[in-house]
Amino acid sequence: MVMGKWWPIREQAHSHNPPCSWKPSSSPSICRRLSRVWHGYDPATPQPTKPGTTTMRLITLITALTLAGCTGPLPAVDPGMAWIDMRTLTGQLIMADKLDGKNTYDGRYFQVTPGSHELQVRYDYEYRSGGMGMIGDEYTEITCYVSVRYEHFAAGQRYMLEVRSLANSVDAWLYDEKRNVVAEEEQEGGVHCI
Secondary structure, eight states, X not given: OEXXXXXXXXXXXXXXXXXXXXXXXXXXXXXXXXXXXXTTOOTTSOOOOOTTHHHHHHHHHHHHHHHHHHTOOOOOOOTTSEEEEEEESSOSEEEEEEETXXXXXXXXXXXXXXXXXXXXXXXXXXXXXXXXXXXXXXXXXXXXXXXXXXXXXXXXXXXXXXXXXXXXXXXXXXXXXXXXXXXXXXXXXXXXXX
């Protein structure tokens, strides 16, 4: 056996000297690793994988990259347009759905030209069924489409569209930068739940 810098280097594959016998105070984890190398298992050498492992790794990688693409950064705010953020305090999801009757490209915000526009958002929340909506263990998931029309969007201004639910009632308010209510959900067909 030839002594290396840190451990014995084996001359033959089946030497009878254990790898850590030369130093009694060796760490057990180092001895285990050296023992694997000593007896023919080299952790640096790629080992054969089980069938399907490569496929599962590829599927996991593709899924992770797809989800990473969905969470990209928001675009820069255009000073010539109005920006509308959305939030909810009581629901699970609020998402931009349509702008002036056309589907939106990104459900995280609205960016509109100055003037009059109708915003439609998708709002999901859970309703606790039972006596008066207060008692019971069963929840019903409800999806609502809420429309808000505002006539005076101004360039360079930021707005906040807030949607809330209380029991089975859904309300929406559009706030300006000073937190003043400038619009509410439309009275006729402003909230449509399925």
